[in-house]
Amino acid sequence: MSSRAAFFVVSAFAESAASLAQATPTSQAYARTRLGRSALPIDRQGHPCRLLDSPPVSRIQIDGATKRFGAVTAVDEVTLDVSHGDFLVLLGPSGCGKSTLLRMIAGLAPPTSGRISLDGRDITHTPPRDRDLAMVFQSYALYPHLTVARNIGFPLRARGRAKSAIAGKVAEVAAVLGLDELLDRRPRELSGGQRQRVALGRALVRDPGAFLMDEPLSNLDAKLRTATRAELTDLHRALGSTFVYVTHDQVEAMTMATRIALVNRGRLEQVGTPEQVYDEPASVFVAGFLGSPPMNLVDATLVARDGELHVQAPDVAVPLGIAGDLPARDVVLGIRPEHLKPGGSLVRGVVRVVENLGSEEVAHLLVGDARVCLRGPRPLGLAAGDAVGLTCAPEHVHLFDRTSGRRLVRQPSPVSPAVV
Ligand SMILES: Nc1ncnc2c1ncn2[C@@H]1O[C@H](COP(=O)(O)OP(=O)(O)OP(=O)(O)O)[C@@H](O)[C@H]1O
Numbered sequence: 001m002s003s004r005a006a007f008f009v010v011s012a013f014a015e016s017a018a019s020l021a022q023a024t025p026t027s028q029a030y031a032r033t034r035l036g037r038s039a040l041p042i043d044r045q046g047h048p049c050r051l052l053d054s055p056p057v058s059r060i061q062i063d064g065a066t067k068r069f070g071a072v073t074a075v076d077e078v079t080l081d082v083s084h085g086d087f088l089v090l091l092g093p094s095g096c097g098k099s100t101l102l103r104m105i106a107g108l109a110p111p112t113s114g115r116i117s118l119d120g121r122d123i124t125h126t127p128p129r130d131r132d133l134a135m136v137f138q139s140y141a142l143y144p145h146l147t148v149a150r151n152i153g154f155p156l157r158a159r160g161r162a163k164s165a166i167a168g169k170v171a172e173v174a175a176v177l178g179l180d181e182l183l184d185r186r187p188r189e190l191s192g193g194q195r196q197r198v199a200l201g202r203a204l205v206r207d208p209g210a211f212l213m214d215e216p217l218s219n220l221d222a223k224l225r226t227a228t229r230a231e232l233t234d235l236h237r238a239l240g241s242t243f244v245y246v247t248h249d250q251v252e253a254m255t256m257a258t259r260i261a262l263v264n265r266g267r268l269e270q271v272g273t274p275e276q277v278y279d280e281p282a283s284v285f286v287a288g289f290l291g292s293p294p295m296n297l298v299d300a301t302l303v304a305r306d307g308e309l310h311v312q313a314p315d316v317a318v319p320l321g322i323a324g325d326l327p328a329r330d331v332v333l334g335i336r337p338e339h340l341k342p343g344g345s346l347v348r349g350v351v352r353v354v355e356n357l358g359s360e361e362v363a364h365l366l367v368g369d370a371r372v373c374l375r376g377p378r379p380l381g382l383a384a385g386d387a388v389g390l391t392c393a394p395e396h397v398h399l400f401d402r403t404s405g406r407r408l409v410r411q412p413s414p415v416s417p418a419v420v
Pocket residue numbers: 069072073074092093094095096097098099100101248
């Protein structure tokens with residue numbers, strides 16, 4: 001038996017816990033950049049410094065939070081640590097519980113059980129107004145009869161701040177968001193993007209400990225969404241504040257987040273940096289949610305042949321380059337479309353459609369009974385009806401347990417190859 005032998009273990013709870021505890025980069029690590037039309041202030045050492053009054057940066061800890069509506073469990077035992085200065089994106093399909101979790105943090109939906117704390121202070125039963133958190137909704141929720149200036153200043157007026165202090169703060173926030181020339185307009189005289197910025201301004205003016213945002217870009221058209229994404233990223237870098245942001249759009253999550261929490265049926269599937277969740281998805285759900293097209297997932301069998309591990313399925317025979325011996329087991333084989341290359345014969349299929357994406361093409365193939373996509377620079381040189389052979393480097397092969405859906409991890413074993 002080879003001392004280089006390797007085996008696979010099912011990554012169950014221990015694995016998930018490890019991925020939930022991933023370290024997060026601190027806000028200080030980010031370069032300070034320009035935001036909208038306003039250049040950031042520079043300190044005496046020449047370093048760009050924080051905007052506004054150095055708002056406090058909060059840590060949000062969620063411990064075993066559950067929310068039930070009658071028979072529906074919207075959020076199920078979620079434990080999550082949102083670090084100081086994180087841009088944490090809650091990502092998942094419609095109805096998975098993202099908004100409910102955010103509303104629990106905001107204090108708008110009391111948890112059925114579990115605990116939420118802010119900077120170590122238990123706020124599970126604290127009213128929303130005493131939480132030092134600002135929420136930005138998809139609907140903007142602006143006051144139609146108030147000007148932009150009065151909409152932005154509203155939270156300060158509600159707190160009884162002096163008129164002059166409010167005016168100064170509103171001017172400061174408006175400059176940051178590029179709204180300074182629109183202060184006298186009413187919401188109906190603004191574009192969707194401008195309204196969205198006013199809603200942000202109203203959150204910003206309070207210097208909250210953290211910003212909670214529920215799909216704030218979903219009312220914008222595609223072009224404006226892309227531009228506003230970059231502005232939000234800039235804003236986060238400039239403020240260094242903690243952001244918790246809800247979306248079902250994986251592009252928003254991948255482009256803006258410092259960490260992504262994938263939610264499925266009220267439970268956390270994986271928490272990690274965009275790179276971690278894309279490169280090492282912890283489950284079939286995560287693998288199939290991220291990527292465009294998402295990861296190819298094919299029911300297959302892991303077998304040992306001549307002392308080496310292989311993955312087999314109809315028209316698929318992929319050697320893993322790992323010595324080992326184990327009884328055959330059912331797995332799900334995952335390969336990203338960009339990691340399949342024309343040539344070779346590890347995967348054989350027939351091309352059904354080729355889509356032109358401009359700089360790239362996506363070929364849709366039938367491999368056995370499975371639908372498989374290949375993505376690469378245009379032209380791929382493939383046409384509908386072609387019978388093709390494909391190859392894939394072993395390091396780009398992902399395996400998941402067929403029953404649990406959890407990722408199988410490669411573990412070199414000096415003792416003996418085994419399956420746990
Ligand atoms: N007030 C409520 N009463 C009963 N059920 C609710 C209530 N609010 C949410 N739910 C249910 O809880 C689940 C999670 O809802 P939630 O709004 O958190 O999902 P979501 O992930 O934000 O979805 P979407 O992306 O569509 O906004 C859904 O099944 C929803 O029907």
